[in-house]
Amino acid sequence: MNGLALLIPVALGLGIGALFAFFWALRRDQFDDLDGAALRVLIDDEDDEITTVASAAPHQRAGD
């Protein structure tokens, strides 16, 4: 019975937590543009200089 008193609130709490996370995401329009979100990962970062330096390094190593 002691186990139940602990586990049931924990299980319900986790469920309610997930539910509120979902509500939050919904309100922030996270599901508004699913196709667009899939494409946005392909967009390079604004800061060109940093990305070119970072991506140039492995190339040099590969060339060595």
Next chain:
Amino acid sequence: MTVTAIPLDGSVAPAGSAPAAEALKETRFVVPGISCAGCIAKIERGLAGTAAIKSARVRFSGKTLTVTHSAALTVPDLVARLAGLGFDAQPIAAAAAAGGGDRESAELLKRTAVAGFAAMNVMLLSVSIWSGAAEATRSLFHWLSALIAIPAIAYSGRPFFTSALSALRQRRMNMDLPIAVGLLLVTSMSLYETATHGPHAWFDGAVMLLFFLLAGRTLDRMVRRRAEDGVRSLVRQRANGARVRGADGALRWLPADELAPGMAMLVPAGERLAADGCVTDGIGLVDLSLLTGESRPVEARVGDTLPAGALALTGPLTLKITRAGDDDTIGEMSALMEAASQSKSAFVRLADRAAELYAPVVHILAALSFAGWFFAGAGAHQALLIATAVLIITCPCALGLAVPAAQVVACGRLMKAGILVKDGSALERLAGVRSVIFDKTGTLTRGQPVPQGLGALSPLERAALLGLSQASAHPLSAAISAQLQADETTPVIADDVREEPGEGVSGRVAGAAARLGKPRGHGSGTAVIFSLAGWPDRIIRFEDSLHTDAADTVAQLRSAGLNVSILSGDDSAAVERLSGALAVDGIAGARPAEKLAVIRDQQAAGRAVLMVGDGLNDSPALAAADASMAPGAASDVSQQAADIVYLGTGTRQVVEALRTARQTMRIVRQNIGLAILYNALAVPLAMAGFVTPLVAAVAMSLSSLLVVGNALRLGRAK
């Protein structure tokens, strides 16, 4: 740096340096050209690089762009800037931009999530009870289930309760009424059982049922929203505003709803009129095909009145606005269309018709089992428990999923083929049609003139003709050039070219005088005359060309047992040629009201009609027909009126949509049959008192899986 520098025009530069406290405006555009991640980045960064624009956000699904900008920046400025980035953009009217549908699907999603959460947790507790939880534990678990289930049912069940209430008020029966009654009875009975420490509570069944039903509805809603997005990205026909010359002579851009009679409107070539107007300056050709269905361009001279929606092919034209807003030609058509669409809302879906029979039967059975057990001496409590079991096992879970599941799969399959189904009941109505009526221009035909008999000309004449026609921007010249270039003719360059608007183009080709222009007295139909010094005058006739698959489509529709006919606003000669070529009945010269009357006649004769059309003049007919389809190139009013919008050229989509609709209805009927079979097995068991919550949970899940599985077959079917 990737931010593209865009030259700001004089009116914008000061606004850019103004303090941020200034009023901000939000404008939405449709940008059909968005097709990849690169486009998103280019637009968002290109626009966000300036101070006058606070934010720019692309929504890829609907191909829309929302810009928050300072009020000093006007819509044409933004359109020009987008054009500078290489994108063609159309502002969306404020009403359309409100997007009420988005909120509706978010609401449904929330209710589904709550029902899902409740179903999972209550089921977890129920499994422990079924596994043999003892007295005190069982009571505790029942109370916990009640605590989770009752608020969840109250929140998630609201769409069903409100819909059932409104059905009751109208003294009608719908699918939601038995669901609402069942839910209420089962919940109160379970609460009573819990309070009296009884062995069985039905909270698990109630929330599971709710979850299944909401899942069906959410899917249905999401598919429709995708289709709406697709249609919205096509809307581009009606100019959303016009350049108006003010008293000081300066040009200002005004949105369509601010235009008023008496204003002077300037329409450049390639733009549509935003209001009805009378030409006061300029001469040019206008394309009225969206309004009249007639493919031939019409010449507009000073004093002519042109309707809103007309496309200026050459220009610019200056017009004095005669009617604007809801009074103009497009507004009139919309009013006619709205009136015509009343009949469609009276359509009762198969599932609701089934519910009309189903609900009374279920409630009578439940009442009978209560009465039976009570008079057999089982006691009121025992009899009520059995009646509850009957209610929950017959609750139309499978029936509620039978239609949406099949529809969702069918719409998904059609969407892949470029056919967007806008309305949930459209497939059902489409499956029942007995007669197909096609508009001519733009649906069966390409809606573009094709010159005839160019092959009969000598090579020298052809070369000269190409040289001359290339020098003109007239649509008929363009059609001649396109045809000759396709035949790989090498042009002789024309010198001294002079184009006289409304008369023709003349010049010298290899020293010989040549003229391509309006013929005098050549009979009906579109034609031009070509004269080259040293050769006889040639008359070149134009005909609208049939889609290559039109004949095939008509044959397939015929073999499916449908009556095919043509209903066109075009002149009778053109319609006769076409109806002769396809061997179908044709009615020519029909005005919008006459088209409507033809459809009403057919409906009165007991034949459900499918109307396929693209023009604004077809929109009342599209709204009145039992089912309607419009191509993606149709006017936006027609696309709104039609149930189904298809992309791409040709007519084979009509056949594909009809075939899928019939298959879908076959599956739906099978599903309803399965649901009835399930009830025929389960109800006697429930009435005999063998059904416990465990049996009900298993039976309900199995029947739902069966129905969904059957619907999924639609996705595979060829």
